[in-house]
Amino acid sequence: MKKLLQLLVIMIPLAVFCQSDTEVYLFDLSTENNQIQLTNGKNISNNEGYDNQPSFQYENTILFASTRNGQTDVISYATDSGKKRWLTDTKQGSEYSPTSIPTTKDFSAIRLDTTGLQYLYRYRSGKGKALLKDLVIGYHVWNSRNILVSFVLDEPHRLVVSNFKKNTHLTMDTNIGRSLHNIPNSKLVSYISKKNATWEIRSLDTKTGETKKIANTVPNVEDMCWLADGTILMGKGKALYRFDPKKDTEWKIVKLFDKENFDNITRITANKRNNSLVLVAEKEKELKPTLENIRWIAGNWKGEAFGGITEENWSEPSGGSMMATFKLIVDGKVNFYEIETISAVNNSLLLRLKHFSNELKGWETKDETVDFPLIKVTKNKAIFEGMTFESVDENNMVVYVAISQKDGATSIVPFYYKKTTN
Structure with a gap:
């Protein structure tokens, strides 16, 4: 001893x-x-x-x-x-x-x-x-x-x-x-x-x-x-x-x-x-802003947020982009959907998304998207203006989203995800 x-x-x-x-x-x-x-x-x-x-x-x-x-x-x-x-x-x-x-x-x-x-x-x-x-x-x-x-x-x-x-x-x-x-x-x-x-x-x-x-x-x-x-x-x-x-x-x-x-x-x-x-x-330490350096985002992810269940499914990089579908389920019903892409643009990355109601009616106009320019990429983070992806480990990811409030303030909402095999 x-x-x-x-x-x-x-x-x-x-x-x-x-x-x-x-x-x-x-x-x-x-x-x-x-x-x-x-x-x-x-x-x-x-x-x-x-x-x-x-x-x-x-x-x-x-x-x-x-x-x-x-x-x-x-x-x-x-x-x-x-x-x-x-x-x-x-x-x-x-x-x-x-x-x-x-x-x-x-x-x-x-x-x-x-x-x-x-x-x-x-x-x-x-x-x-x-x-x-x-x-x-x-x-x-x-x-x-x-x-x-x-x-x-x-x-x-x-x-x-x-x-x-x-x-x-x-x-x-x-x-x-x-x-x-x-x-x-x-x-x-x-x-x-x-x-x-x-x-x-x-x-x-x-x-x-x-x-x-x-x-x-x-x-x-x-x-x-x-x-x-x-x-x-x-x-x-x-x-x-x-x-x-x-x-x-x-x-x-x-x-x-x-x-x-x-x-x-x-x-x-x-x-x-x-x-x-x-x-x-x-x-x-910053990494080059390439899709390969954020490949860890790819996968089927499930979590909880806004009092419901969230699902976010990201494809592997191909054709100069990654694509995802997102949905929020509250009380057993879909609240809304999203389509997201991360594309290689001008030697950087750009995250775009569009929202849809549970009846697939778009929130944005026909040619409008919500854009999040890249700030930087690190070993375990992809940081965009207003949205940050963080790799906790191989099977866990957190997405931090900046959401504007009615009083003009901004709140940071974390989405905690686990990777699923299905």
Whole structure:
């Protein structure tokens, strides 16, 4: 058992921390009229290799882990000036997960030494001091200046509350995820429980140890952040989801980053004023806009949407195009049909479709089509203006469709499909 734990200490941090080509992106955030707007996005790390785990030290100062010269150090970024400043330079190791310590100018970080030792350190003026040497901490959040909530590497991973005044370290739950956050307007902390097949966001009272379910996560997503109004954000792929525990029953997509050159969103954080949002994602690699590169769309697909059953059948590429038929069945009756094509046009791709009633009466005029010009093609996505196809795996696909609402807003509706053999 001791040897296995030692192996976990060495191997798990490497698996967690050594991601390839992640970047940190900053957006201006607006939440007026219950609508989320993200504008003026920019890559603030702009660095080859690992850039991750951002947090706000102050309203206008972001800390994150960034790789340089073969090691990972903590860097700060000033949102008002764009200036960067390295805060650590540890030759014997690397730092991860920088987190501000409340009511101080100090921050803490996970230090992984070249010897394989992994401790939580406190940093002040570039100098670090180990805080805990009895717990192998992977992730953490300060609930107050003296109360620390940690993801502790173990079998299984443990949720531990450390009280530095009382020198106690109590396990509150097990089999948890890495995302730990203070819940706005409360003294509670949220964490991700992975005990069940459907992961849960739960709250923890650090004084009593009481935990309560808040909501299910977006499927298989563990990174999240809270906004000041008590809503939760989670990212998956290129989509940003929102959930209000007070009134929502399901997650809603509030932003699809179809034009941005990143994918696979993970960490998300916002400052307290909620005018800045930071997220981490992987750089996106574009492919040539050819039918061959989106051949994975071909097949017979079935799913659910708009309170009914959807069917979408795409042909293999031939003759410079792919063709599909679509129908929506509600309460056992066809609601409407579509005919769709994706054609090679002017060294790009163009998606066209026409709608028909259940009696095959066209919605559009005789020569009119609804057109979706291509934005780009990636390894697992075909992104058109207003419609994105995403390959989840060989037998699962999601189609995100932008639908205009009566109030002028646009909602993103996901169609979850499974490939069928008939």
